[in-house]
Structure formats: C-alpha cells, structure tokens
Amino acid sequence: MTIIDVARQAxxxxxxxxxxxxxxxxxxxxxxxxxxxxxxxxxxxxxxxARSLVTARELRIGVxxxxxxxxFMSGFLAGVFEEASARAAQLILLKxxxxxxxxxxxxxxxxxxxxxxxxxxxxxxxxxxxxxxxRAAGLPMAVVAGxxxxxxxxxxxxxxxxxxxxxxxxxxxxxxxxFIVGNPNQSASIARLAGxxxxxxxxxxxxxxxxxxxxxxxxxxxGEQLLDAAVPPTAILASNDDMAAAVVSVAHRRNLNVxxxxxxxxxxxxxxxxxxxxxxxxIRQPLxxxxxxxxxxxxxDMRAAPGKGGQCIARVLDHALVTRESAAPPRACATSPDAxxxxxxx
Amino acid sequence: MTIIDVARQAxxxxxxxxxxxxxxxxxxxxxxxxxxxxxxxxxxxxxxxARSLVTARELRIGVxxxxxxxxFMSGFLAGVFEEASARAAQLILLKxxxxxxxxxxxxxxxxxxxxxxxxxxxxxxxxxxxxxxxRAAGLPMAVVAGxxxxxxxxxxxxxxxxxxxxxxxxxxxxxxxxFIVGNPNQSASIARLAGxxxxxxxxxxxxxxxxxxxxxxxxxxxGEQLLDAAVPPTAILASNDDMAAAVVSVAHRRNLNVxxxxxxxxxxxxxxxxxxxxxxxxIRQPLxxxxxxxxxxxxxDMRAAPGKGGQCIARVLDHALVTRESAAPPRACATSPDAxxxxxxx
DNA sequence: CGAGGCGTTGATAACGTTACCATGGAGGGG
DNA sequence: CCCCTCCATGGTAACGTTATCAACGCCTCG
Numbered sequence: 001m002t003i004i005d006v007a008r009q010a011x012x013x014x015x016x017x018x019x020x021x022x023x024x025x026x027x028x029x030x031x032x033x034x035x036x037x038x039x040x041x042x043x044x045x046x047x048x049x050a051r052s053l054v055t056a057r058e059l060r061i062g063v064x065x066x067x068x069x070x071x072f073m074s075g076f077l078a079g080v081f082e083e084a085s086a087r088a089a090q091l092i093l094l095k096x097x098x099x100x101x102x103x104x105x106x107x108x109x110x111x112x113x114x115x116x117x118x119x120x121x122x123x124x125x126x127x128x129x130x131x132x133x134x135r136a137a138g139l140p141m142a143v144v145a146g147x148x149x150x151x152x153x154x155x156x157x158x159x160x161x162x163x164x165x166x167x168x169x170x171x172x173x174x175x176x177x178x179f180i181v182g183n184p185n186q187s188a189s190i191a192r193l194a195g196x197x198x199x200x201x202x203x204x205x206x207x208x209x210x211x212x213x214x215x216x217x218x219x220x221x222x223g224e225q226l227l228d229a230a231v232p233p234t235a236i237l238a239s240n241d242d243m244a245a246a247v248v249s250v251a252h253r254r255n256l257n258v259x260x261x262x263x264x265x266x267x268x269x270x271x272x273x274x275x276x277x278x279x280x281x282x283i284r285q286p287l288x289x290x291x292x293x294x295x296x297x298x299x300x301d302m303r304a305a306p307g308k309g310g311q312c313i314a315r316v317l318d319h320a321l322v323t324r325e326s327a328a329p330p331r332a333c334a335t336s337p338d339a340x341x342x343x344x345x346x
Numbered sequence: 347m348t349i350i351d352v353a354r355q356a357x358x359x360x361x362x363x364x365x366x367x368x369x370x371x372x373x374x375x376x377x378x379x380x381x382x383x384x385x386x387x388x389x390x391x392x393x394x395x396a397r398s399l400v401t402a403r404e405l406r407i408g409v410x411x412x413x414x415x416x417x418f419m420s421g422f423l424a425g426v427f428e429e430a431s432a433r434a435a436q437l438i439l440l441k442x443x444x445x446x447x448x449x450x451x452x453x454x455x456x457x458x459x460x461x462x463x464x465x466x467x468x469x470x471x472x473x474x475x476x477x478x479x480x481r482a483a484g485l486p487m488a489v490v491a492g493x494x495x496x497x498x499x500x501x502x503x504x505x506x507x508x509x510x511x512x513x514x515x516x517x518x519x520x521x522x523x524x525f526i527v528g529n530p531n532q533s534a535s536i537a538r539l540a541g542x543x544x545x546x547x548x549x550x551x552x553x554x555x556x557x558x559x560x561x562x563x564x565x566x567x568x569g570e571q572l573l574d575a576a577v578p579p580t581a582i583l584a585s586n587d588d589m590a591a592a593v594v595s596v597a598h599r600r601n602l603n604v605x606x607x608x609x610x611x612x613x614x615x616x617x618x619x620x621x622x623x624x625x626x627x628x629i630r631q632p633l634x635x636x637x638x639x640x641x642x643x644x645x646x647d648m649r650a651a652p653g654k655g656g657q658c659i660a661r662v663l664d665h666a667l668v669t670r671e672s673a674a675p676p677r678a679c680a681t682s683p684d685a686x687x688x689x690x691x692x
Numbered sequence: 693c694g695a696g697g698c699g700t701t702g703a704t705a706a707c708g709t710t711a712c713c714a715t716g717g718a719g720g721g722g
Numbered sequence: 723c724c725c726c727t728c729c730a731t732g733g734t735a736a737c738g739t740t741a742t743c744a745a746c747g748c749c750t751c752g
Binding site for chain 4: 358359360361362372373374377398399401
C-alpha cells in the first residue's frame with residue numbers, strides 16, 4: 001500500500017498525492033477530494049521512513065530527564081513519544097542516575113551521539129548549567145512545564161493556576177489558608193506562590209506559608225508545620241499533588257478528617273491525585289499536550305534553522321480546575337459558602 | 347555522514363560496512379576491525395529511516411494500556427520507547443478512557459490503522475476478551491508483567507518474588523504475617539499469594555490474608571481489615587507498592603509506628619516506594635527491561651513470521667529484594683533477629 | 693491575436709540502506 | 723594440474739517518499 005497505489009487508483013500522479021497529504025495549496029479542490037477519498041478508501045498511511053529519509057538528514061532528539069515524580073514522567077513520556085512517533089523523530093533518553101542531574105560527561109556524550117536538539121523536563125530545564133552546556137553545543141532546546149528566557153518553553157500559566165485554585169477555596173468559605181511552596185529553583189514555584197498570595201490577599205484571607213521542594217517527604221514536614229499553628233488553616237494548597245498527598249497523610253495521622261476538618265488541594269492532576277483517598281481537588285496540567293507541543297516546536301525549529309541554536313518561544317496552554325473530594329466548605333459553616341462568610345465577619 | 351563515507355575511508359565497499367554493522371559473520375576479522383575503527387573515528391550512526399525503509403515493509407506496533415499506576419506506566423513507557431527508537435518501530439498508543447479498558451470499537455480502529463503487532467500492559471494482557479479480538483485479527487501480542495498461554499509474555503517470577511520477601515520478613519523475626527492480595531483477575535496476584543503462603547507455612551508463621559485489587563484505596567480497606575484482628579500481624583506484605591503505601595497510611599492513622607510497631611513491605615519498587623515515609627522495603631521489578639524485552643521479542647516475531655499470528659514465548663527476568671526502612675525486626679525483639687526467634691519460641 | 697503569466701500537474705532524480713546475485717581468489721581433492 | 727567449492731567482497735537495484743524543474747492549458751493584457 002504505497003503512494004503509487006493511491007495515485008493509480010485516483011488517476012493522478014504520485015506527486016499530486018504527496019501534495020495533498022502535505023497540504024500543499026497548489027492542488028485543485030476537486031483533485032484534492034478525489035485523492036482524499038481514495039486515501040480513505042485504501043486506508044493508506046504514508047511510510048514515515050521513506051518520508052524522513054528524503055526530508056530530514058536526521059531528526060535525532062535528546063530527552064534529558066531527572067524528574068522523580070513518576071506521575072509527571074508518565075504523562076510527559078506519553079506526550080513526547082506520541083509526537084516523536086508521528087514525526088518519525090528518533091529520541092535518545094538520558095536519565096540522571098538515581099533521580100539526580102546527569103553528569104557533565106553524560107551530557108557531553110549525548111551531544112556527541114549526534115543529536116540535533118534537546119528537550120528538558122523540570123527541574124533540569126531551569127538549570128542554567130545544563131542549558132549552558134547545550135547552548136555551547138549550539139543545540140536548540142525545549143523546556144516543558146517551566147519558563148526560561150533562552151529556549152522554547154511550554155507550560156501552563158502557573159500564577160493563574162494557583163490563583164484560580166485559591167479563589168476556589170475562598171469561594172468554598174475558607175478564610176485561613178495554608179500554602180506549601182515548591183522547589184525554589186523552579187520558576188513554577190515562584191509563580192504559584194505569587195498567584196496564591198495575590199488571590200488570598202485580594203480576599204483578605206489569613207495566610208501561612210511553608211517551604212517544600214515538590215517531594216512527598218517535604219510535604220510531610222511542611223504539612224506538620226502548617227498544622228502546628230495555634231489557629232491552623234482550614235484549607236491547604238500545595239504546589240503539587242505529591243505534597244498535597246503528604247498533607248492528607250499528615251491530617252489523617254492527626255485524626256483530622258479530610259475534607260471535614262481540613263480541605264486539601266494540589267496542582268498538576270497527576271495520578272497521585274486519584275490513587276488517594278479522598279481524591280484530590282487539583283488543577284489539571286495537560287502534561288501530555290505540553291510535552292507534545294514542546295517537541296513539535298522543537299522539531300519545527302530544527303527544520304527551519306538547523307544548527308542555528310534555536311529560537312525562543314514561550315507557549316502557554318490552558319489549565320483546568322478539577323473538583324474532587326478533598327476540598328469542601330469548612331465544617332463550622334458546612335451548609336453554604338454564604339454562611340461561612342457570615343461567620344467569618346463576626 | 348553516510349555508510350558510503352565510512353566505506354571510502356575504510357577502503358571497502360558500502361556493502362561490507364553494512365555487513366559489519368549488522369554482525370554478518372562473513373567478514374574477515376581484519377576487515378571488520380578496520381571498519382569498526384573507521385565507524386568510531388567518524389562517529390557514524392546508521393540512518394534508521396533508510397534501513398527500515400529497505401528492510402521492513404512497515405513496523406507499526408500498537409500499545410494498549412489502561413494501567414492507572416503512573417509509576418508503572420512511566421517505567422513501561424521508557425522501556426518500550428527506548429527499544430522502539432533503537433529498532434525504528436513506530437508505536438501507536440491506545441489508552442482506555444479514564445483508566446478503563448478501551449472499547450471494542452477503539453481496538454478495531456487501532457487494528458484498522460495497519461499495525462503488525464500489539465503490546466499489552468496489565469490488566470489488559472490478562473483480558474481474554476481483548477486477546478480474542480487481537481487474535482482474530484491475526485496479530486502477534488506481547489504481554490508485560492503477566493503470563494498468558496497464547497502470546498509472548500515477559501515478567502518476573504512472581505511466586506518466587508513474594509516467597510523471597512516473605513522469607514525476608516520471617517528472617518527479621520516476624521511470625522504473624524498479613525498479606526494483601528492483588529486484583530484476582532491478574533495471574534500475578536495468584537502467583538504472589540502462592541509464594542507468600544508457601545514461605546509462611548514453611549516457617550510455621552501465622553498468616554492472615556485480605557483481598558485488594560492493586561489500588562491504593564483497596565489497600566486502605568484491606569489494611570484496616572488486617573489490623574482489626576484481635577492479635578494483629580507484626581508485618582504486612584502487600585502485593586504491590588501502592589497498597590503497601592496505603593497500609594502505611596492506615597498504620598499512621600492508628601498511631602502505629604512504621605516499622606517499630608508494624609513492618610510493611612511491597613512489591614514492584616515503583617516510585618511510590620520512595621516518595622513515601624518511611625521508604626518501602628520492596629521487590630524490584632525491572633519494568634523498563636521487561637518492557638524493552640517484550641518489544642524486542644515481539645519485533646523479532648513480527649519479522650520472522652509476518653502475519654502468522656505470533657509465537658508463544660515466556661521470558662522471566664530477575665527480581666531483587668530492596669531493603670529500605672519500612673521493615674525491621676518486631677519491637678518486642680528489636681535487638682536482633684536471633685533474639686526475636688528466641689522470644690517466639692517461648 | 694499573440695505573448696506572457698499563473699495555476700495545476702507530471703517526470704525524474706535523489707535520500708541511505710540492504711537484498712540479491714556476481715565476481716575473484718584461495719584451497720583441496722581427484 | 724585442473725576443476726570445483728567455499729569464502730570474502732563488490733556491484734546493482736530496489737524500498738517509498740519528496741524536491742526540483744518542466745510542461746501543459748487557460749486566462750489576461752497589451
């Protein structure tokens with residue numbers, strides 16, 4: 001089943017079929033339709049090997065990752081590989097040993113293997129050192145779920161995400177809010193904190209902030225810290241789901257009911273959010289799309305300007321608030337948010 | 347940088363270089379070395395597109411997954427894609443909607459897209475219905491982390507894995523053991539239960555078993571059940587890490603110290619094992635290798651007998667016991683396992 | 693009415709690799 | 723000593739697609 005079969009069947013030349021497939025505008029509508037119909041009828045799909053053989057010299061892309069969150073990696077890998085598969089790009093994975101950052105030598109070796117671009121996951125994307133090495137090699141880069149000034153970056157609006165969730169908690173009636181900050185080396189942490197602070201202050205809520213680093217264990221510590229307050233918060237927003245899961249665990253250890261005594265919310269909508277009881281109210285970050293889009297932009301860039309060192313595009317995808325069972329109105333005023341506000345005003 | 351450059355540089359024909367690359371035995375050792383040296387010197391890598399263009403008509407493989415555990419998927423995807431990339435296979439992903447099994451129509455559509463084989467993750471690999479559909483289409487299949495009679499299956503020795511861990515707990519001094527069974531639809535669950543039972547009975551330990559389904563929430567229920575006993579177990583082995591994590595959570599809720607009051611162990615060595623406090627003692631299942639091996643076998647099968655419907659190979663990879671901090675000698679005899687045995691004998 | 697331009701299509705030659713058959717030389721047996 | 727065989731290597735063609743340029747007809751403008 002080749003392009004030639006389609007061409008013969010449709011009564012045109014292979015070249016015309018090729019043009020139709022690639023959306024070349026220089027084809028008569030009538031012809032285009034005939035060809036498209038034939039393609040569907042024959043269930044034809046182009047041979048990616050042949051295509052990439054003639055188009056790209058090589059389309060090899062390095063994937064450097066060191067993110068310890070399996071939930072993150074799962075979505076990321078799915079997105080990036082699906083896109084790679086569709087574009088016939090060859091991916092070369094480099095994983096930091098035991099979850100750490102890869103060594104300088106490992107990165108050099110990756111570069112030596114003849115890649116034309118690199119895609120980075122947090123926290124590596126934010127590492128100026130890693131980017132420095134790659135830039136020196138003249139490689140275009142794409143960063144997923146982060147924003148950097150000198151490469152392609154694809155992410156959500158972290159500030160608005162935290163803002164939205166904070167407003168949601170406030171709308172539920174909470175007035176004493178806790179927040180757990182993520183790893184300070186990542187720009188998303190700063191943005192999420194800013195969003196939280198802005199929304200909380202705008203509503204005149206009482207806030208309390210603890211430092212974490214996106215890991216489950218850091219969430220345990222931070223959660224204890226927040227709940228140790230004389231008057232503890234009635235709702236805690238963690239900068240990611242892993243830390244939110246930790247807060248739920250801490251709450252249970254203290255015999256606090258979630259969401260009865262304490263509402264908990266996260267950000268990411270990782271699978272941790274649903275493998276937990278109660279399932280987390282969180283912000284969905286479309287990780288798979290993020291990764292796919294990043295790879296798409298990277299490939300386009302590589303094709304457009306090979307060896308030029310890469311453009312600097314920032315793309316922002318939409319997030320969405322997902323309400324599950326870990327957040328509810330505070331107990332004192334469980335009947336309605338309005339009642340909650342009435343109580344608070346006293 | 348093509349095979350022709352290498353050939354010219356080495357003073358041989360491209361054909362000879364090709365033979366060297368593909369390990370053809372019909373090349374003189376001296377020639378082989380010269381060529382290999384040249385390849386290294388020129389840092390040459392073969393163009394996968396050109397190769398797969400001429401060798402395989404097409405190497406398209408469907409990946410059907412519905413496993414809700416991100417930890418599992420992350421390892422699986424990494425393994426399967428790395429291998430696909432090396433073999434220039436094109437993967438087409440099909441994910442069950444909201445974590446469920448894909449519909450019949452979705453599978454048919456995947457088949458219609460012209461794939462030559464399918465790789466399955468649990469729990470789909472064990473679904474006779476799904477396998478039925480694929481078999482009817484004459485597609486070879488590979489199942490990861492499961493064993494089925496009519497397809498390629500790659501996994502660990504689940505029975506021995508559970509056996510090893512049980513013996514480890516017994517060696518620590520535990521004599522009252524709890525076990526949480528996984529989803530009964532998966533053969534691994536049965537095997538793990540059998541391994542546990544055999545080891546426990548051989549040591550004359552008192553056992554108590556609860557039913558789970560591999561999910562975190564099922565682990566919560568089962569954990570409560572086991573600890574509700576009049577004389578609760580001093581150690582609990584869960585059939586996977588997610589459920590073990592749930593047991594830790596239950597223990598904390600009951601103000602039991604882990605591992606002081608209760609030892610907990612899992613199986614899989616998923617990232618859940620280390621994003622938890624205390625980190626889990628568990629059995630490492632080399633998921634990435636499992637997935638890679640499964641794809642390798644599948645591709646070989648597809649090449650060897652295209653359209654024949656697939657062979658039936660069962661490959662077993664080694665597992666390893668990973669000791670972390672969630673399991674320790676029981677409190678009554680924390681000083682040494684020997685002391686523990688002494689106490690128990692009274 | 694003719695020349696030139698534009699819109700549409702087709703022919704041909706690559707892309708880098710391997711399959712297949714041909715070639716040449718060395719070695720062994722008749 | 724010759725022929726046959728076997729081993730090592732080379733030449734040629736193909737894989738399916740797209741880039742490039744050429745060609746054709748139609749329309750418009752001078």
